[in-house]
Amino acid sequence: MIRDITVGQYYPSESTIHDLDPRFKIIASFIYMISIFAVESIIGYGVVTLFIVFLIKMSKIPIKYILKGLKPIMLIIIFAFVINVFFTPGKVIFEYRIIKVTSEGLYRGFFMAIRLVFLIIGTSLLTLTTSPLKLTDGIEKLLNPFKKIGLPAHELAMMMTISLRFIPTLLEETDKIMKAQMARGADFESGSIVNRAKGLIPLLVPLFISAFQRADDLAMAMEARCYRGGDNRTQLKVLKYTRKDLIGSFVLILYVASLFAFKMVW
Amino acid sequence: MIKTDKLNFEYDDGSFKLENIDINIDDGEFVVIIGHNGSGKSTLAKLFNGIYLPNSGKIYVNKMDTSDEELIWEIRKSAGMIFQNPDNQIVATIVEDDVAFGPENLAIERSEIRNRVDKSLKTVGMFDYINKPTTSLSGGQKQRVAIAGILAMQPKCIILDEPTAMLDPVGRKDVMRTIHKLNKEEKITIVHITHFMNEAVDADRIIVMDQGKKIMEGTPKEIFSRVKDVRNLGLDVPQVTLLAHMLKDEGINIDDDIIKIDEMVEKLCQLK
Incomplete structure (x- = not known):
């Protein structure tokens, strides 16, 4: 699906x-x-x-x-x-x-x-x-005029880029956690809808925790690379x-x- | 390059502290900071980069005080940092865009960014992957891209916080080769934080940390020849050093400061 x-x-x-x-x-x-x-x-x-x-x-x-x-x-x-x-x-x-x-x-x-x-x-x-990068770049540029009324165009675009970047990483992680839980007898595939939804909790909790950990790490790495928002920034691809x-x-x-x-x- | 003066640091929840650290790292040096989990080595790295600030004492990076807020970006520009998890420090979806991230933040001109991106990727041997998605790379390759990203900011010093801990042996070797190359050819000061002993053998100097304190400092030979002390700290010595030590204990006339395999071969051949 x-x-x-x-x-x-x-x-x-x-x-x-x-x-x-x-x-x-x-x-x-x-x-x-x-x-x-x-x-x-x-x-x-x-x-x-x-x-x-x-x-x-x-x-x-x-x-x-x-x-x-x-x-x-x-x-x-x-x-x-x-x-x-x-x-x-x-x-x-x-x-x-x-x-x-x-x-x-x-x-x-x-x-x-x-x-x-x-x-x-x-x-x-x-x-x-x-490509996702061009798309977010385009959106950022199109939203630029609205910056004057306080719309955070650069931040929105950066958020989109980062989420696109992390989709495959988090999918991989979900798969890994699922397999680890299944190896210990978790059942994600049978039972009523309520039971299946309950079965997702042991999947979602570790996924959320690791996503927060990743967010924290990434923020640190971005700061270490002198990221301080969209002002005064140049771009490789224009x-x-x-x-x-x-x-x-x-x-x-x-x-x-x-x-x-x-x-x-x- | 990096100098700490009676550095003290404690986490807000009091869970861990660094006490009275005096370290002096010279320009162009390759220093390995070693210690097992919870020894304070990663905390130290984050202090060097101004991510954490000391409770008392001072840290100077390239003669700039890290507690001076106005200098923080200059400090981060001159001392780049590589983290343990290769996945969590890559920002962009395409290799070249990620390498360009640092220089873009420094507001460097476009043509110059182009030059720097190409040059840094060539230096770390990842130029062939310039247009590849970052998710398609192996751990070692991601880590080299991260190094290229720092390199493109043209730092004087690179601090690597356990860059090899999550890699397979091949990736580990590639990363180690890359940072040694940067040290020799580009004359970049390297502070390499690790718990793998064999990565410390080629360093100019080793600093051993334990429970928030600096407890040993010296050349690899000086450190590893103290086999008992090192092992008491829960750390390993290189296999050949251990072998030399055991041979000596058995009464064989051999130096016990051997740290490399070639050296061992040579010494063994000289025995009667």
């Missing part, structure tokens, strides 16, 4: 999409998200589909890999669909006892499901093509807009413009 989640994972590859500036990609993702919810016609979704398929092709990430990321949220999509189908008032086209299906409901349910699918594909494309980003902006404008055009005509 955990391995199926592609949102938030990075897929290293060499493509134009990978090379784009993370700041541009984050902004573009927002515009894309707004566009999915603004579109209301089949033709409009045709344009969105063309656009996203084009991006996936450009990113050189196998479509299968991206679709795999939809699996864990399939339940939510189905749920959203069903709720919309059954509970939207309107012209009834099918009725069985208390269950009523309206044409408006079908229409809305279908669009809701499509929107969620496009949303997930779009956001996972962002994280799949942007984000730069390139020609690719310019071309990307044109593609994005073209996409938004065509959505508007179709809306006018229809």
Whole structure:
């Protein structure tokens, strides 16, 4: 299950999409998200589909890999669909006892499901093509203007970097503790949900203790390397807009413009 | 390079203290501080770096007083520190980003950071891994990356707090080779804290700690030839030294200050 989640994972590859500036990609993702919810016609979704398929092709990430990321949220999509189908008032086209299906409901349910699918594909494309470091760097730079009103942009980015850095370490540790407990007869896999949840306590306690220990060590190591916050700090890797980003902006404008055009005509 | 003057230190909860420590470490020296668990050797390292401050007495790093708050960053810049757990001192996900962390904090210019990162990674022999994720490295490799990270800050002195304790024998050898190289080629003062005796054999000087006190100090030969004293402290002496000692006890005419295997071979061959 955990391995199926592609949102938030990075897929290293060499493509134009990978090379784009993370700041541009984050902004573009927002515009894309707004566009999915603004579109209301089949033709409009045709344009969105063309656009996203084009991006996936450009990113050189196998479509299968991206679709795999939809699996864990399939339940939510189905749920959203069903709720919309059954509970939207309107012209009834099918009725069985208390269950009523309206044409408006079908229409809305279908669009809701499509929107969620496009949303997930779009956001996972962002994280799949942007390394965690670039992503946090991009977020930091985009949040910089808000520093004036007291938003700790650098600290937020540093926290994200460190948590990303420690995810594999802590996963490894969890595995180790689990095996150590299992070797002494702990059972994580059978019994009722309550029992299984109780079984997690001997796993979580040592994990938390070691996580705090690690945090303490890391803080000391960072201080020993003269870390004192984001002020007066230089960076090895600096984000730069390139020609690719310019071309990307044109593609994005073209996409938004065509959505508007179709809306006018229809 | 590092000088302590009647240093006293006690933890807030009173669990442990260091008493009257006088240590003087010269520029370019390779000093090993040895002692078993709870002897105060790691506490001493953290005092050298200004992480802890002494209750009384003074510590001077490169002639700067560690209790002077304004000098703390200068002190940490000139005396870099490597910790025991390789996982808990790596900040970034990619090797070169981690090495760049120190110089970035010192607000060094970008092109210069690039030079320093490349140079330090070459020095520790990790240049081939420059773009690898830090989690894919072995313990010894992580520790060498950590050393490169300190090196990129161009310190005069590196303090290593049991850097080999969590490594396998291969990683341990690589790390030891690296720090000896830094001492010889880059003329960096090394303070190496360990409880492995064989890592102390090549040092210029050994300081033995026990229960918060400095109890012995001298060249490896001077220390290890006092086999009984060392063993009474719960510490080991190198195997060859022990062998030489036992041979001597059996009435064989051999020096009992042998600490290296080659030396032993030579001395044994000279016997009639």
